[in-house]
Amino acid sequence: xxxxxxxxxxxxxxxxxxxxxxxxxxxxxxxxxxxxxxxxxxxxxxxxxxxxxxxxxxxxxxxxxxxxxxxxxxxxxxxxxxxxxxxxxxxxxxxxxxxxxxxxxxxxxxxxxxxxxxxxxxxxxxxxxxxxxxxxxxxxxxxxxxxxxxxxxxxxxxxxxxxxxxxxxxxxxxxxxxxxxxxxxxxxxxxxxxxxxxxxxxxxxxxxxxxxxxxxxxxxxxxxxxxxxxxxxxxxxxxxxxxxxxxxxxxxxxxxxxxxxxxxxxxxxxxxxxxxxxxxxxxxxxxxxxxxxxxxxxxxxxxxxxxxxxxxxxxxxxxxxxxxxxxxxxxxxxxxxxxxxxxxxxxxxxxxxxxxxxxxxxxxxxxxxxxxxxxxxxxxxxxxxxxxxxxxxxxxxxxxxxxxxxxxxxxxxxxxxxxxxxxxxxxxxxxxxxxxxxxxxxxxxxxxxxxxxxxxxxxxxxxxxxxxxxxxxxxxxxxxxxxxx
Numbered sequence: 001x002x003x004x005x006x007x008x009x010x011x012x013x014x015x016x017x018x019x020x021x022x023x024x025x026x027x028x029x030x031x032x033x034x035x036x037x038x039x040x041x042x043x044x045x046x047x048x049x050x051x052x053x054x055x056x057x058x059x060x061x062x063x064x065x066x067x068x069x070x071x072x073x074x075x076x077x078x079x080x081x082x083x084x085x086x087x088x089x090x091x092x093x094x095x096x097x098x099x100x101x102x103x104x105x106x107x108x109x110x111x112x113x114x115x116x117x118x119x120x121x122x123x124x125x126x127x128x129x130x131x132x133x134x135x136x137x138x139x140x141x142x143x144x145x146x147x148x149x150x151x152x153x154x155x156x157x158x159x160x161x162x163x164x165x166x167x168x169x170x171x172x173x174x175x176x177x178x179x180x181x182x183x184x185x186x187x188x189x190x191x192x193x194x195x196x197x198x199x200x201x202x203x204x205x206x207x208x209x210x211x212x213x214x215x216x217x218x219x220x221x222x223x224x225x226x227x228x229x230x231x232x233x234x235x236x237x238x239x240x241x242x243x244x245x246x247x248x249x250x251x252x253x254x255x256x257x258x259x260x261x262x263x264x265x266x267x268x269x270x271x272x273x274x275x276x277x278x279x280x281x282x283x284x285x286x287x288x289x290x291x292x293x294x295x296x297x298x299x300x301x302x303x304x305x306x307x308x309x310x311x312x313x314x315x316x317x318x319x320x321x322x323x324x325x326x327x328x329x330x331x332x333x334x335x336x337x338x339x340x341x342x343x344x345x346x347x348x349x350x351x352x353x354x355x356x357x358x359x360x361x362x363x364x365x366x367x368x369x370x371x372x373x374x375x376x377x378x379x380x381x382x383x384x385x386x387x388x389x390x391x392x393x394x395x396x397x398x399x400x401x402x403x404x405x406x407x408x409x410x411x412x413x414x415x416x417x418x419x420x421x422x423x424x425x426x427x428x429x430x431x432x433x434x435x436x437x438x439x440x441x442x443x444x445x446x447x448x449x450x451x452x453x454x455x456x457x458x459x460x461x462x463x464x465x466x467x468x469x470x471x472x473x474x475x476x477x478x479x480x481x482x483x484x485x
Contacts, residue, residue, distance in 0.1 A: 076173030077381030084373020108156025115149025242311030301388025
């Protein structure tokens with residue numbers, strides 16, 4: 001591979017968190033293995049201990065500025081249990097307001113990822129010049145797509161602000177319910193055309209973007225079907241009837257052939273089924289189904305996984321698109337990493353329809369906000385965050401102080417999947433061209449980016465992500481290193 005050297009590349013873009021990639025070569029200089037390392041650590045699970053339980057839904061939001069609502073609601077569901085309230089015990093008003101907040105978060109997060117982070121690769125190509133692959137260039141060359149993306153995300157953010165007081169790190173959920181009602185004036189803003197589109201327009205725009213990605217797949221299916229494609233298990237949450245559910249339900253997992261490996265178990269029982277492995281080269285853990293073992297028990301989570309495990313979607317337009325999506329693989333599980341973007345847009349359409357229905361539901365304007373029960377010593381809250389299954393688990397003492405906290409976030413579930421994706425790029429791109437180029441480095445990012453990773457959540461760290469790629473020979477000697485810092 002030549003003399004060791006270090007090449008400095010401009011900062012990595014469109015991935016949140018800290019990470020590096022190492023590629024290991026065999027004696028002939030071919031790729032033997034590759035790893036995606038998470039190299040930062042902050043230990044949130046530890047320093048939340050000693051705080052009173054009612055602070056948890058506020059504190060955990062500080063894990064991340066990208067998905068604070070998801071942590072807020074997962075923690076709130078766990079703390080509900082500590083005060084004796086299970087999801088079915090919430091008032092109908094509180095349940096609807098939490099769901100509305102949750103759908104707004106998923107919608108705006110998906111919009112952020114697709115329009116701002118992923119679309120430059122799709123619209124300009126993974127080998128396009130680095131300066132071309134940016135949301136600024138999307139706004140110049142694809143004005144209508146950029147305009148829709150900006151306004152669609154704004155709708156979700158404004159709805160979060162109306163429900164929680166702020167777009168980021170607002171507060172809505174409290175133990176046993178929500179602390180604020182939703183006024184008619186606030187609600188009507190989202191039914192009309194304002195600085196943001198109305199919810200009816202939002203549905204039409206979401207449908208147009210699903211139609212766009214289907215057309216894109218027709219033209220580019222050769223690389224979309226092949227790039228970083230591999231078999232895996234899939235994990236998501238469904239209703240007792242098998243419908244996709246983002247806020248509450250049962251845990252279902254399937255294998256690469258569609259066989260059920262986790263049969264709709266109650267979320268409170270998650271600890272019976274999951275183990276978290278650790279590796280010395282990463283701060284992020286590797287969850288897997290205990291009964292299947294580390295080798296076979298890992299699962300992908302997120303949009304692609306959720307559409308694989310669910311039987312139906314409850315809203316009509318998204319259900320129609322789910323049928324098209326599943327027909328693409330003749331009903332078999334879809335292991336094509338780049339199809340995550342298609343799945344993500346179907347979920348955006350679903351969220352738009354769900355928000356429409358809730359905004360027209362009179363109960364969201366109600367004032368019955370809180371319920372009380374008998375205090376317990378343990379609480380578990382699981383939701384489907386934008387990036388996948390999110391688990392919060394707390395134990396408290398007799399003084400109501402948190403004594404134990406376990407967080408399994410979506411990106412942690414996807415840790416093995418992202419490593420497989422990086423390995424695929426190393427073996428199928430680097431092995432062929434034998435030289436690391438800007439385009440090859442971006443393909444590593446494209447593979448990681450499809451999972452919309454939030455590495456700060458996964459390691460409970462904070463900051464921006466420089467990406468380091470190191471190449472080692474068969475004697476573990478560093479022969480090349482590329483850094484984007």
